[in-house]
Amino acid sequence: MLLEAPGEPLCASHLEDWYSSYVWSSILDDSLLNLPGMTVERKESPCRATSLRKNRHRQKLSTRMKLGPRLDAIIRTTEDDYHEYGAMEVARTFTGGVTSTKWLGDAFKLAKALRDMLFRLHELVNGDAGITRRVQVVGVCTAGLALQYVRLGYPGVG
Structure with a gap:
């Protein structure tokens, strides 16, 4: 569909969410729809x-619960006490390649979460x-x- 769209949208520069919604969700999210009980949660999960x-050593009710990193997508089960099987980080462009600060930061954040x-x-x-x-988990880094x-x-x- 994107290949046939007028104005060649794949050749233009877009924001991070555009790539996440139009390109990667149709490839990655749709491939997981066949797995019962699995979902992909997007938007800074x-x-x-x-x-x-x-929070494993947290004992006081007065101390705030610490959150994990916010990832662009998390592959997880649908139950209330869910388990995570993978995650995704999305960047806007691939400027600078695999040595760019954004790519290195996203890859490091993803590796720690995995x-x-x-x-x-x-x-x-x-x-x-x-x-x-x-048992394995999968991480996906995209940039453009x-x-x-x-x-x-x-x-x-x-």
């Missing part, structure tokens, strides 16, 4: 796994080595029309 890690998601899933399976070896993904798992367990 806080990472629950990081929030739980940051680590917390993987650790929470590890706890969910009670550290069972047979299952833990297969560029995309990079990373899978994080436990290769040395077993």
Whole structure:
């Protein structure tokens, strides 16, 4: 549809949300619709796994609960006590390439959130080595029309 649109919108510069809505949601979000009980939450969703890690020693009601990083999209289950399986960070342009400050910052933020998601899933399976070896989370960094993904798992367990 975008390839046939008048004015060649893929050749023009747009804001971050445009790429997220028109390009990446039709590719990534639609591919997850076939998985029952899974959803993609967009628009600066806080990472629950990081929030739980940051508040694991919280004992006083008077102290504020710390939130996890706000990510552009989180792949998670639909239940109330949901688990996260991946996340996405979106940038407007790919200016500067993989060494740009925005790209490096997004990749670092995504990696830390994925680590917390993987650790929470590890706890969910009670550290069972047979299952833990297969558990993975996925992270997606996009900038304009560029995309990079990373899978994080436990290769040395077993």
